[in-house]
Amino acid sequence: MRGILIALALATPAAADTASVVQTHIRPGYAAFAEAARQLAAIDSCDPVALRPAFQAAYDAWMHVAHLALGPAEEDGRALAVHFWPDPKGSGWKAQRALLAADPATLTPDAMASQSVAARGLPALERLLFPAEELPADPCSLTHATADDLARIASDLNAAWAGYGDLLLTAGQPGNTRFLTPDEATQALFTQLVTGLEVVADRRIGRPLGTFDKPRPDLAEARASGRSQANVVQSLQALRALTLALNPDSPRTLAAFDRALGLAEALDDPRFDRAADPQGWLKLEILQQAVRATRDAALAELGPALGVTLGFNAQDGD
Amino acid sequence: MRRRMFLATLAASMTPRLTWAEVGRPALLAAGKEGDTYTLHGLTATGESVFRVALPGRGHAAAAHPTRAEAVAFARRPGTFALVIDCATGAVAHRLSPPEGLQFNGHGAFSHDGSRLMTSEVVAETSEGRIGLWDTARYTRLGDWPSQGLGPHDIKLLPDGRLAVANGGIRTDPVDRTKLNLPDMRPNLTILSEDGSPLDQMELSGLFQNSIRHLALAGSAIAFAMQWEGDPAEAVPQLGLWTPGQSPILCTARPEDALALKGYAGSVAATGGRVIVTSPKGGAATIFGLEGAPLATLYRADLCGAAALGTSFVVTDGLGAIWSASESGLTPLASGPAQWDNHLIAL
Numbered sequence: 288m289r290g291i292l293i294a295l296a297l298a299t300p301a302a303a304d305t306a307s308v309v310q311t312h313i314r315p316g317y318a319a320f321a322e323a324a325r326q327l328a329a330i331d332s333c334d335p336v337a338l339r340p341a342f343q344a345a346y347d348a349w350m351h352v353a354h355l356a357l358g359p360a361e362e363d364g365r366a367l368a369v370h371f372w373p374d375p376k377g378s379g380w381k382a383q384r385a386l387l388a389a390d391p392a393t394l395t396p397d398a399m400a401s402q403s404v405a406a407r408g409l410p411a412l413e414r415l416l417f418p419a420e421e422l423p424a425d426p427c428s429l430t431h432a433t434a435d436d437l438a439r440i441a442s443d444l445n446a447a448w449a450g451y452g453d454l455l456l457t458a459g460q461p462g463n464t465r466f467l468t469p470d471e472a473t474q475a476l477f478t479q480l481v482t483g484l485e486v487v488a489d490r491r492i493g494r495p496l497g498t499f500d501k502p503r504p505d506l507a508e509a510r511a512s513g514r515s516q517a518n519v520v521q522s523l524q525a526l527r528a529l530t531l532a533l534n535p536d537s538p539r540t541l542a543a544f545d546r547a548l549g550l551a552e553a554l555d556d557p558r559f560d561r562a563a564d565p566q567g568w569l570k571l572e573i574l575q576q577a578v579r580a581t582r583d584a585a586l587a588e589l590g591p592a593l594g595v596t597l598g599f600n601a602q603d604g605d
Numbered sequence: 606m607r608r609r610m611f612l613a614t615l616a617a618s619m620t621p622r623l624t625w626a627e628v629g630r631p632a633l634l635a636a637g638k639e640g641d642t643y644t645l646h647g648l649t650a651t652g653e654s655v656f657r658v659a660l661p662g663r664g665h666a667a668a669a670h671p672t673r674a675e676a677v678a679f680a681r682r683p684g685t686f687a688l689v690i691d692c693a694t695g696a697v698a699h700r701l702s703p704p705e706g707l708q709f710n711g712h713g714a715f716s717h718d719g720s721r722l723m724t725s726e727v728v729a730e731t732s733e734g735r736i737g738l739w740d741t742a743r744y745t746r747l748g749d750w751p752s753q754g755l756g757p758h759d760i761k762l763l764p765d766g767r768l769a770v771a772n773g774g775i776r777t778d779p780v781d782r783t784k785l786n787l788p789d790m791r792p793n794l795t796i797l798s799e800d801g802s803p804l805d806q807m808e809l810s811g812l813f814q815n816s817i818r819h820l821a822l823a824g825s826a827i828a829f830a831m832q833w834e835g836d837p838a839e840a841v842p843q844l845g846l847w848t849p850g851q852s853p854i855l856c857t858a859r860p861e862d863a864l865a866l867k868g869y870a871g872s873v874a875a876t877g878g879r880v881i882v883t884s885p886k887g888g889a890a891t892i893f894g895l896e897g898a899p900l901a902t903l904y905r906a907d908l909c910g911a912a913a914l915g916t917s918f919v920v921t922d923g924l925g926a927i928w929s930a931s932e933s934g935l936t937p938l939a940s941g942p943a944q945w946d947n948h949l950i951a952l
Contacts, residue, residue, distance in 0.1 A: 468924075603947070605871065605948075
């Protein structure tokens with residue numbers, strides 16, 4: 288019994304600052320993304336050259352919230368509708384080809400909203416603005432419809448974070464059935480940090496890395512728009528910011544972030560093309576190890592400081 | 606000496622064994638962790654704990670005797686032992702060890718009359734599946750049957766006494782549990798007769814990397830929950846329904862929810878024409894109809910235990926909450942210090 292009481296006492300948040308995360312990280316981040324997506328959709332031109340800077344700005348803004356995959360982001364697959372990647376079967380492009388062949392008049396907002404998540408969002412726009420081959424039809428209408436749809440989802444996400452942020456802020460209060468204790472809110476945010484680092488290591492770096500014998504630079508994220516390396520850098524920056532908001536007193540974790548960020552910024556390999564040669568591959572693998580070391584540091588330092596761990600069952604395959 | 610031993614054995618077998626009614630009539634069994642203590646709880650339909658006994662380590666609640674207040678908990682893998690817990694006293698009534706060279710593999714099922722316990726097992730060296738048979742009078746080993754596949758995990762007794770076996774298809778290293786055959790694994794769902802003869806078998810062509818691991822009875826069908834060992838970016842069904850003799854139905858989520866379970870199903874339960882499949886890794890559960898149509902996706906961190914009570918679902922999570930789950934959402938029933946383990950067993 289004594290053991291249980293001590294464990295409960297330790298479970299009280301020591302330095303958790305859910306309020307700081309919601310108010311300085313999540314809400315401003317989603318507001319900035321909504322604004323960037325709105326500006327992209329507001330451009331009248333169909334010229335890819337005119338649209339690309341706003342596309343890049345919207346993508347940058349998304350990278351600063353993409354790791355916050357809870358609540359409004361997971362419900363109705365909103366985050367997937369913004370950023371469906373990876374798409375190993377190419378289902379997004381298949382669906383887009385059909386849309387390109389269709390009558391532009393059918394590309395209404397409702398029709399776009401009912402499209403598969405694979406055919407929408409930033410990767411879909413990227414395929415239209417940075418086509419790998421000549422497009423089978425004039426993409427103008429589909430480009431605008433996709434950008435408008437993205438702006439709508441971004442606006443919905445931003446609006447939904449008002450209510451969901453309140454749920455995080457009132458964790459443990461009567462009537463809050465989403466977060467039954469303050470610790471649950473802290474754990475949810477801590478999980479986003481750890482999962483976010485896993486996504487960087489396993490997907491953003493791991494997919495182009497492949498194996499030493501079979502590197503796959505062709506699988507790099509946002510390769511067409513030249514963002515593969517930038518996405519790694521920006522997600523690490525965003526996750527570092529989340530760490531600071533959760534607990535600024537995390538020296539080991541922040542040092543691990545700085546090492547990984549230094550390696551990521553020094554790569555000078557925007558599309559991870561150099562994964563194809565042995566030296567480039569090793570550099571990318573060293574970066575992957577540094578990101579995994581950052582995850583381990585967060586688990587060892589930040590988790591105990593916040594009084595939370597990862598899921599009891601999520602960590603235990605059965 | 607011999608006589609004394611005989612008397613002791615006789616005394617043990619004559620000790621009155623309590624029924625579930627005598628330990629508070631729990632509706633559910635769940636293992637949990639409270640601080641550093643591992644426990645097994647009997648829970649009412651509303652999530653109240655009616656008994657709580659200590660477990661010597663983390664174990665999954667796996668099977669409850671149909672009448673006697675006895676539960677079987679399996680040690681986590683590699684499964685060198687299982688414990689029969691006397692739920693009245695918390696005492697370890699029996700400690701079961703598989704024969705030399707075999708390991709328990711996570712689940713067990715009692716015969717309807719409670720006279721026999723069946724356990725999923727593997728030959729440690731090869732992962733070849735066995736169903737171990739135990740006489741529950743004194744939990745003596747009776748023998749074993751081939752499970753008709755590699756790595757059997759969950760087993761469920763059908764109303765007529767046949768046994769459904771989820772052969773996960775994965776060959777693992779006997780010591781460190783490394784998965785050894787992912788590129789060419791072949792899971793199956795097998796039906797065995799009451800004497801262990803194979804009656805029917807189902808394989809999912811084209812989805813061989815989807816390990817069939819957990820089972821629930823859904824009317825005349827068997828709901829099978831799967832764990833995807835292929836490319837995690839590929840969205841594949843985590844649930845299927847099979848009526849022996851017919852083609853299986855795959856339960857495909859809406860595209861926007863297709864990755865919600867992260868390729869991993871932790872538990873499955875079925876009632877009232879619906880099936881729920883949970884994923885602690887995804888922090889989500891999806892409810893499907895018996896024709897395979899998705900009805901709802903529910904979100905809650907570390908959700909895993911799932912059981913059917915009457916026509917509703919009860920689910921548990923690793924944060925300590927117990928919920929009623931339906932298409933309209935999760936309703937909290939109770940919460941406390943016990944972090945609930947993988948499975949929730951309906952009595």
